Amino acid sequence: MKPSKFWAWAAFALGAAYFLVPLLATFEFSLRMRRGYYSFDSYASVFSDPAFQATFLYSSLIGVLAIVLGVLVVVPAVYFVRLRLPRLRPLMEFVTLLPLVIPAIVLVYGYIRLYNSSSLIPFTGSALGTDILLTCAYVTLALPYMYRAVDTGMRAIDVRTLTEAARILGASTATIIARIILPNILVAVLSGAFLTFAIVIGEFTIASLLNRPAFGPYLQNIGANRAYEPSALAIISFLVTWGAMGMIQLLARFAPRTSVRTD
Amino acid sequence: MSDDFLRVDRLTKAYGANIVVRGVGFAFARGEFISLLGPSGCGKTTILRMIAGFETPSSGTIHVDGRDITGLRPDQRRLGMVFQAYALFPNLTVGDNIGFGLKVAGVGREERRARVEEMLRLIGLPGFERRYPYELSGGQQQRVALARAIAPRPRLLLLDEPLSALDAKIRVALREQIRAIQRDLGITTVFVTHDQEEALSISDRIVVMNAGNIEQTGTPHDIYNRPATRFVAAFVGQLNHIETVVADPAARTVTIDGQPATLPALPEGAAAGTPVTFTLRPEMLSIGPRPGNDVTLAGTVADVSFLGSVIRMRVSLGRNVVSLDTFNDRRAAPPARGEPVTVSLSSRDLLAL
Amino acid sequence: MTATTDPSPRRLSLEWLGVAPFILFAVMFLILPTLYLLGAAFVGRDGQLTLDNIAGLFTGQILAAYWISIRVSAASAVLGAVFGLALTLAVIRGRLPAPLRSAVMTFSGVASNFAGVPLAFAFISTLGRLGLVTILLKTLFDIDIYRAGFNILSFWGLTLTYLYFQIPLMILIVAPAVDGLRREWSEAAQTLGASTWQFWRHIGFPVLWPSVLGTLSLLFANAFGAIATAYALTGSSLNIVPILLYAQIRGDALQNPGLGAALALGMVVITACANIVYLVISTRAERWMR
Numbered sequence: 001m002k003p004s005k006f007w008a009w010a011a012f013a014l015g016a017a018y019f020l021v022p023l024l025a026t027f028e029f030s031l032r033m034r035r036g037y038y039s040f041d042s043y044a045s046v047f048s049d050p051a052f053q054a055t056f057l058y059s060s061l062i063g064v065l066a067i068v069l070g071v072l073v074v075v076p077a078v079y080f081v082r083l084r085l086p087r088l089r090p091l092m093e094f095v096t097l098l099p100l101v102i103p104a105i106v107l108v109y110g111y112i113r114l115y116n117s118s119s120l121i122p123f124t125g126s127a128l129g130t131d132i133l134l135t136c137a138y139v140t141l142a143l144p145y146m147y148r149a150v151d152t153g154m155r156a157i158d159v160r161t162l163t164e165a166a167r168i169l170g171a172s173t174a175t176i177i178a179r180i181i182l183p184n185i186l187v188a189v190l191s192g193a194f195l196t197f198a199i200v201i202g203e204f205t206i207a208s209l210l211n212r213p214a215f216g217p218y219l220q221n222i223g224a225n226r227a228y229e230p231s232a233l234a235i236i237s238f239l240v241t242w243g244a245m246g247m248i249q250l251l252a253r254f255a256p257r258t259s260v261r262t263d
Numbered sequence: 264m265s266d267d268f269l270r271v272d273r274l275t276k277a278y279g280a281n282i283v284v285r286g287v288g289f290a291f292a293r294g295e296f297i298s299l300l301g302p303s304g305c306g307k308t309t310i311l312r313m314i315a316g317f318e319t320p321s322s323g324t325i326h327v328d329g330r331d332i333t334g335l336r337p338d339q340r341r342l343g344m345v346f347q348a349y350a351l352f353p354n355l356t357v358g359d360n361i362g363f364g365l366k367v368a369g370v371g372r373e374e375r376r377a378r379v380e381e382m383l384r385l386i387g388l389p390g391f392e393r394r395y396p397y398e399l400s401g402g403q404q405q406r407v408a409l410a411r412a413i414a415p416r417p418r419l420l421l422l423d424e425p426l427s428a429l430d431a432k433i434r435v436a437l438r439e440q441i442r443a444i445q446r447d448l449g450i451t452t453v454f455v456t457h458d459q460e461e462a463l464s465i466s467d468r469i470v471v472m473n474a475g476n477i478e479q480t481g482t483p484h485d486i487y488n489r490p491a492t493r494f495v496a497a498f499v500g501q502l503n504h505i506e507t508v509v510a511d512p513a514a515r516t517v518t519i520d521g522q523p524a525t526l527p528a529l530p531e532g533a534a535a536g537t538p539v540t541f542t543l544r545p546e547m548l549s550i551g552p553r554p555g556n557d558v559t560l561a562g563t564v565a566d567v568s569f570l571g572s573v574i575r576m577r578v579s580l581g582r583n584v585v586s587l588d589t590f591n592d593r594r595a596a597p598p599a600r601g602e603p604v605t606v607s608l609s610s611r612d613l614l615a616l
Numbered sequence: 617m618t619a620t621t622d623p624s625p626r627r628l629s630l631e632w633l634g635v636a637p638f639i640l641f642a643v644m645f646l647i648l649p650t651l652y653l654l655g656a657a658f659v660g661r662d663g664q665l666t667l668d669n670i671a672g673l674f675t676g677q678i679l680a681a682y683w684i685s686i687r688v689s690a691a692s693a694v695l696g697a698v699f700g701l702a703l704t705l706a707v708i709r710g711r712l713p714a715p716l717r718s719a720v721m722t723f724s725g726v727a728s729n730f731a732g733v734p735l736a737f738a739f740i741s742t743l744g745r746l747g748l749v750t751i752l753l754k755t756l757f758d759i760d761i762y763r764a765g766f767n768i769l770s771f772w773g774l775t776l777t778y779l780y781f782q783i784p785l786m787i788l789i790v791a792p793a794v795d796g797l798r799r800e801w802s803e804a805a806q807t808l809g810a811s812t813w814q815f816w817r818h819i820g821f822p823v824l825w826p827s828v829l830g831t832l833s834l835l836f837a838n839a840f841g842a843i844a845t846a847y848a849l850t851g852s853s854l855n856i857v858p859i860l861l862y863a864q865i866r867g868d869a870l871q872n873p874g875l876g877a878a879l880a881l882g883m884v885v886i887t888a889c890a891n892i893v894y895l896v897i898s899t900r901a902e903r904w905m906r
Binding site: 354 | 798800801803804805806807808809810811814818819822823903
């Protein structure tokens, strides 16, 4: 099948070009700040910008909070549905499908209308309240991925059998979750965590509409006002996303699993 | 009947340093049913795939009906092939699957339809034209795969372990059916399997392979009763290993767990006191004395398995434990474990390998 | 497997306690806001129930916005599907070396998440007026793409940029379907005398078609709801629906909250329909592959 191999390589080469050239171009552009020769000036400018530091820190913090909140919300729910309430499973699957169907901009519009200062739960009435709302919004955005990661992790370790074995040995539910389930799904949870972080760090729409000093709006602002820093930021952003996804791939190799699957 | 319809000469296949098929050669007549039998990794599937054209031989040639097909592409060879995993096209109905080879060759719709109907009758699934593969059982799918392969009237039919994915009962029924259809149509067939019972029951001739080499080619009767090598004897059918100690080389006597026996011949150079191992098929042993059996041994019943029509027993003679089969006797209960029993055999049936 | 029924009431309430945060969260941050917003679409300026807002969607500026959105989403979905399929076929069935396949899959995993503002910057750096490729074409081949009428800040520029996450998404979703094209099928087809083209025409493409169609739907929905990339790239010069909605949320550009809610309702209806099409087609395709 010689001719097909040629086309295969041709397609691959074209694809590689389309995906790699923009990255190279962005990197090259980011080095052009000093007229005449290449330098890392744009990066220096970015890193020394207090707004960069502040917004990156802010987004990282919100990211971590979103991860923690996400874990607290998703892990017990997945555990109990797997074990005791299998009939709720279709409902959970539907709920975790919603953030992929409802665009983020619609969600944040809903939040603004529903939770504004004159409503029952005035999230947007204060800075802290808005921060909380932002965190919850990010948990929602990451929900499908966090759910799938935790669900896959629990399926791989056969939670039902582990729980029964532990219970016969006399452990309470809290002990089971904390000392047996959680350590074994840690890798899966970390996968979901890195994905959440990747989503949070680059997110623009919600942060901008809620008026919070996050990294996304900062990026947009720089893009509108500066020439070379945006490309440096794009490279940094890409590296952060790559780093997060790379961690997930790495972690996949360390995921524990039992040999017998029950479903 | 010239043995020259399918001829394979010095066929070799190597993947880098790993030689999977070592200069294999055989020739078969038109209409024969040949099995390639051997354990996993012996090269039998590779040979089949080389005949089909999916693997290129490193060296050697393949001739079908006088023509050298070694250089032809698979779609040019006019062969039929049945795969282990059925490989029915999931988006086509049973009728379209069977008619696929004809459609691709440009055969008209009416003629195709007639041929498909004929094939469905042949495999015992009339009226199944409109069904889809996922609606059929494994056995049915494999029959449809067979029909699909033979509908375009191929010169040669290749079957790659077609029964391995099926239940035991269906396997037996289907292999009989495959053989019946093959005989009816007279298609030369090459059947790859690792199941020696399968090969023995339906083949005209068997090619026993091991590690890329042919161990023996012959009829099932030959292979079973006159195994050429130790491998063939062990791989095909059950085999008892009896350890004896040479007593007197001149008188050709040995002891089997202390009991004496005289043999027609001993291996060359066997000195007194040396151990010699013989092999014996289970059905050559009888319970109790029997005319023609010149060696009688006393032992204890170690194990009894009641398999229905056959009772398989293991008898301990001391260090040797032999397997023997005897038929179910409605009137007498099978011997119990621990019972003393005598077994007899003919010394001519002992094989030294 | 049936759920174990545990008679102890204490334990029974514990598992509901475990699921409660999730349910509460879903209600507060997914279901309630969406329903509230969709409901608001039916409320007029005077606070009464009305269909005026819905009617308003079909007028001038807004209809134009929907039309552009649909065109951008369709263009990026179709092109993303075609190129994504080509790449997937090349890497999985084209007998390229195995490490290339895992490289492509990993890269697709990352690239499908690399959207928004940084992506816009990347493409401006590539094909903007001072972009690397623009300059290289001018200096090496004497081709001035901007004089020829190309502009990254345009419909096709946006579509091209969207492909950067559409193609990887296509690859990720379609790869299992291409994997499912068992090698034995093409081998069986060959022994029956079919050429490569005949195999693809009668078996290969028909088997893949439902997956491709379904994923096309998904890609459409994905592009329709995206805003950050567009905002950073074309700003408000290309008036797609999310941009319009953004302006409305920011500063009441439409001067009519009900109309804004209707806008959101329209978006959700379109993305929901596309997702339903995807689900229906993919479950039907599953049936064949048992």
